[in-house]
Amino acid sequence: MERTHRTVHWFRKGLRLHDNEALYHAVTTSQVVFPIYIVDVSWQKEKEKFSAIKTRFLIDCLKDLDEGLKKCGTRLYVLTGDATQVIKKFCKENEITQMTWMKDAEIFYRERDEEITKVVHRMEIKTKSFLGHTLYDPDEVIAKNGGKIPLTMEEFYETINDMEQPGAPCPTVTAKHFKNCLPRAVENHDSLYGIPKIAAWGHSAPRSLTIYKGGERQALKVLKAKMADSTLFTLNGFNQGVKTKLPHTTYLSPYQNYGCISTRFFWKSAEKLPAEKTIILRGQMIYREFFYVAASQVNNFTKMTGNRICRQIDWYENADHLKAWKEGKTGLKNGPKFSPVSLVMRQLVTEGFIHHINRWAVASFLTNGQLWLNWEHGQQMFEEHQIDGDYAMNAGCWMWCTGSAFKEKISESTLDPVKFARRWDPEGHFTRKYCPELKNMPLKYLFCPWEAPENTQRHARVQVGIDYPAPIVDYKKTRSQNLEQIRKINLSESISAQ
């Protein structure tokens, strides 16, 4: 292929060298390739909700990418400022003729890309973008479904079953590819184009320590280990170092979120698992596709109001309850808590990742399970604190588990927090780790310490109401009240549909 172009490859998500079709295109069609990343702080804060813990994970990913590019003989050029202005300036200074990137699905990314495409086209720069964050192109899925968003999993499967299966990953970009398109090395690269410290995003180093390290190499290492782990998707593994009955999963979503791992490569790797586990894993991955397709077209996807697929529910307003839910992790003596929900919230804020089943538990508790508060509050908290916090997936899952969208009726099966904890943490290791003030509480009362006789509380050196706050709601009562509300909504909808 003739190498005619001077190309900028713009890394946004897709922070990887393997299966990166846009980068591969750049290095095979160009006489010079500048790999860039743009720190556009206000945009990232507003649209991508980069909290300190997420930003630190991102910085790991960028450092790892820079290391990978060093091995190819080049570096990552980190530019700072408004993306459109930065690109215009860089392209002009470096006589760029082509720009490449991996496409994103969400509306706000697409709007930004359209704006930037117009600007660079006016500069006679060609643009080439490739699908890379999802297995299926959301536009193609919708076109295949007659121009409609598939809003149930059945409809989604019917649609994709008629489409081409995800293709094979493209070759990893290496030094061999970069050999003929290296930009001239810049002597003071680190001061001009180095990866900024966390303060550049307006954060101080997070107080909490995520146990997850970002980056492509780490992602591939985790993937390899998980594909060889016989405890994957069983109840016998350790989750985040703690023995529970929670199904042992891959923990790859943070890496998928930043594109350190290619979804197509992940999909392909699932073949290495025993057949029944390939089906489980791919089934999960299809949920991700489902939410991405919806988020690509629905305005206000992260909100109830103005969101055309979201059921409008008359949620309560209760600032104290919301605060209590959010602050499950705070001060041992003065933060209202409700085991086991509180301990999960502590884990969220300190580690930036919680197990799917625990996400569901705290989501249910906040909304139709217990507190009957709007899911938007939860989605905001999750999007900010989860290192895999993702616009499409997070809002999609919140709507899914509250029955706000994608379902004909709201489910009547709501969470009983005590039974829940007994089922998933039968030996109490998880609860004792994240609620250390309950560490001496006998298992019988561990998940409902307020029921422990005074004597038992004294022996366990924890007094409910003093060392461990009393429940904020009577969970049996609220559950049955909420069930009534759910039945009313379901009934009124079925009457109005007739």
Ligand SMILES: Cc1cc2nc3c(=O)[nH]c(=O)nc-3n(C[C@H](O)[C@H](O)[C@H](O)COP(=O)(O)OP(=O)(O)OC[C@H]3O[C@@H](n4cnc5c(N)ncnc54)[C@H](O)[C@@H]3O)c2cc1C
């Ligand atoms: C309230 C709530 C909010 C959520 N917010 C997010 C979010 O912001 N980002 C995010 O990536 N996931 C989110 N999830 C989905 C799910 O919890 C995570 O994807 C999963 O826990 C990640 O762990 P894993 O990589 O070990 O998953 P695995 O079970 O190993 O699954 C492999 C991959 O499949 C996808 N996946 C798994 N479960 C789901 C699911 N239920 N829906 C859609 N895709 C799934 C993920 O990409 C995941 O990496 C949320 C779930 C709930 C209930």
